[in-house]
Amino acid sequence: MIGISPDNKTFDSFKNIAPYLHHFFSEDILVSVCDREKYIQIDGAEKFGLTVKAGDFISNKGGDFEAIKTGKVIEKNISKDVFGREVKNVSLTNSYILENVEKTNNEAKNTDEILEFVKNIANKTNLLGLNAAIEAVRAGESGKGFNVVATEIRKLSKSSAESIKKIENIIKNIQFSVSNITKNINQINVYFKEQASEFEEINATIENLTSTAKSLENISKDY
Structure with a gap:
């Protein structure tokens, strides 16, 4: 999860970039853009069999919620x-x-x-x-x-x-x-x-x- 300032220009930039991030990786990835409560945009969820979609509330058990709460970059590695x-x-x-x-x-x-x-x-x-x-x-x-x-x-x-x-x-x-x-x-x-x-x-x-x-x-x- 990446913390960004709330101005519309930055927010819109991330929304525009999100659909293209998967081109930088050889493996499937999931990219989400959200506010403090809901997912604004999600790309790649279907590849992982996930039902989460734009408009859904953020789970308090996920990395997104933790990043928003702490204001820090959260790394969740499957090592x-x-x-x-x-x-x-x-x-x-x-x-x-x-x-x-x-x-x-x-x-x-x-x-x-x-x-x-x-x-x-x-x-x-x-x-x-x-x-x-x-x-x-x-x-x-x-x-x-x-x-x-x-x-x-x-x-x-x-x-x-x-x-x-x-x-x-x-x-x-x-x-x-x-x-x-x-x-x-x-x-x-x-x-x-x-x-x-x-x-x-x-x-x-x-x-x-x-x-x-x-x-x-x-x-x-x-x-």
């Missing part, structure tokens, strides 16, 4: 220290999540080895139960009790094999999900890095705008 840091923090958070997702994936791979080991035990147990059943038959009447034990061993082996298969399917689904999450996080990281770069460009543009505003203030003092 990389504000937005860029937030974007980088999100990117770092995503990197942390990605690191833990990869650890989960590695743990799932280690579980595969354990399941393979248990599967081998189940197979050997099944073979042991089968051999025990054969020996029980050979023993005849005296081997009936042992045959019951052998049958239970084989049931346990079969149950273990079925449980292992279910666990394997669950782990495969987890690994598939982890793969998708990793892919998505990598894409998000790329996006936020691009956003951080764009915020730096916006910051540079606003610094140029501030410099121009100061120059216009100096010009207004000559009237």
